[in-house]
Amino acid sequence: MTLSFGNPSLDGLRDTWDAVVVGAGPAGSLAALLLARRGRSVLQVDKARLPRWKVCGACLGASGVETLRRCGLGETLGSIGARPQRSAELLWRGRRATAPLRGMVAVSRRGLDLALAEGAADAGVCQRFGVLARAAPDGGVTLEGSDGRHSVRARAIVMAGGLRSGQRSTGTRVDPKAWIGLGCTSERSGVSEDGLAMVVGRRGYLGRVVTEDGALNWAAAVDPDFVRVCGSPGAAMRAICEEAGSSLCPPLEGWTGTPGLTRRSPARIGAVYAVGDAAGYIEPITGEGMSWALATAEAAVPFVDAAIARGCHHAGWERAHRRLMRWRRARCRVVSRGLRSAVAMGVVMAALQAQSIGQWGVIDRLIGGTA
Ligand SMILES: Cc1cc2nc3c(=O)[nH]c(=O)nc-3n(C[C@H](O)[C@H](O)[C@H](O)COP(=O)(O)OP(=O)(O)OC[C@H]3O[C@@H](n4cnc5c(N)ncnc54)[C@H](O)[C@@H]3O)c2cc1C
Numbered sequence: 001m002t003l004s005f006g007n008p009s010l011d012g013l014r015d016t017w018d019a020v021v022v023g024a025g026p027a028g029s030l031a032a033l034l035l036a037r038r039g040r041s042v043l044q045v046d047k048a049r050l051p052r053w054k055v056c057g058a059c060l061g062a063s064g065v066e067t068l069r070r071c072g073l074g075e076t077l078g079s080i081g082a083r084p085q086r087s088a089e090l091l092w093r094g095r096r097a098t099a100p101l102r103g104m105v106a107v108s109r110r111g112l113d114l115a116l117a118e119g120a121a122d123a124g125v126c127q128r129f130g131v132l133a134r135a136a137p138d139g140g141v142t143l144e145g146s147d148g149r150h151s152v153r154a155r156a157i158v159m160a161g162g163l164r165s166g167q168r169s170t171g172t173r174v175d176p177k178a179w180i181g182l183g184c185t186s187e188r189s190g191v192s193e194d195g196l197a198m199v200v201g202r203r204g205y206l207g208r209v210v211t212e213d214g215a216l217n218w219a220a221a222v223d224p225d226f227v228r229v230c231g232s233p234g235a236a237m238r239a240i241c242e243e244a245g246s247s248l249c250p251p252l253e254g255w256t257g258t259p260g261l262t263r264r265s266p267a268r269i270g271a272v273y274a275v276g277d278a279a280g281y282i283e284p285i286t287g288e289g290m291s292w293a294l295a296t297a298e299a300a301v302p303f304v305d306a307a308i309a310r311g312c313h314h315a316g317w318e319r320a321h322r323r324l325m326r327w328r329r330a331r332c333r334v335v336s337r338g339l340r341s342a343v344a345m346g347v348v349m350a351a352l353q354a355q356s357i358g359q360w361g362v363i364d365r366l367i368g369g370t371a
Pocket residue numbers: 022023024025026027028045046047048054055056057058059060061131132133134160161162163164165181182183219220221258261275276277278285286287288289290291293
């Protein structure tokens with residue numbers, strides 16, 4: 001095991017690799033692990049040291065759970081203590097409804113990302129965390145660690161650096177009307193309910209769940225202009241709860257923001273294969289993103305592996321990524337438009353209150369995505 005979670009030193013690192021994986025979120029660690037299992041030499045770097053918290057609703061949908069199981073990581077969630085979520089309580093304009101969920105678990109990003117990175121290390125991946133990477137389409141990677149810079153070369157690079165890895169200069173296009181993400185954690189004291197609660201307002205929505213470490217995990221997608229008008233993220237969250245008639249009391253301080261969520265990025269540039277959020281994102285934040293990240297990592301690995309074997313890169317991954325994302329994109333558009341539409345929300349709330357759509361699995365398919 002070559003794990004060095006707290007060691008950003010680049011000393012003694014070899015200069016050439018079959019693959020360099022940038023990022024140790026779900027996409028990066030799964031891609032690194034699967035490439036190492038195929039016998040490839042893999043270097044994985046992350047600018048953060050693990051374990052680390054990140055903005056996320058901390059709900060892994062059934063399709064993500066299924067991907068982990070298919071990749072032989074079915075035990076991981078149980079060993080962390082991930083908490084099954086059987087229903088979500090929705091609040092909108094003073095109306096309350098319960099949506100049944102199947103196969104979703106709540107799991108902290110500290111716990112999940114650390115466990116997946118440990119799995120990659122066990123598979124033989126060499127890891128350096130606390131190291132910033134800059135990847136070039138020709139396979140060059142510049143690493144910046146605690147002891148300076150080091151350049152390495154890779155036959156293929158897996159870019160799994162999340163939302164912030166795409167840049168305008170490399171073809172990333174952010175929807176000009178995109179809402180931003182917000183997240184924070186707080187102590188659970190005084191809160192007896194432990195299920196998933198979701199509060200929907202006109203200018204944003206907010207989710208709260210209890211993770212396996214006992215903390216309350218808060219996450220929201222919100223119109224950035226609304227945050228400006230309210231004066232702070234915490235004030236905006238309280239305003240959304242007030243509008244919905246919710247008794248949830250989100251913290252006023254401690255929120256971290258993301259850039260605009262809905263965006264497109266090229267799935268490959270030269271030797272750089274993008275997976276997870278690095279290949280694009282579509283709001284909503286309803287238990288989808290980590291599942292996408294895992295699914296794209298699993299799907300990209302055969303293309304990356306073939307490119308390493310051939311020594312050249314073809315357009316196969318772009319086509320496969322487009323196919324993989326088509327249905328997911330369509331579903332996410334429906335959900336995010338629905339969450340902004342009073343008519344759609346009214347219909348969904350009425351149907352849930354009458355218990356007429358829960359049993360069809362409609363909500364499962366829209367939130368988190370069934371396997
Ligand atoms: C508010 C909000 C709520 C969400 N809620 C949910 C939810 O409930 N369920 C769900 O499934 N998804 C949710 N998501 C989406 C989910 O968080 C992401 O889709 C998922 O984390 C993507 O995983 P990833 O591996 O692609 O990237 P990330 O998890 O973002 O990991 C990227 C990693 O790359 C590292 N990195 C970046 N650039 C560099 C660099 N240059 N050099 C080295 N390292 C680098 C970062 O430090 C980071 O550790 C939510 C997102 C938001 C914004």
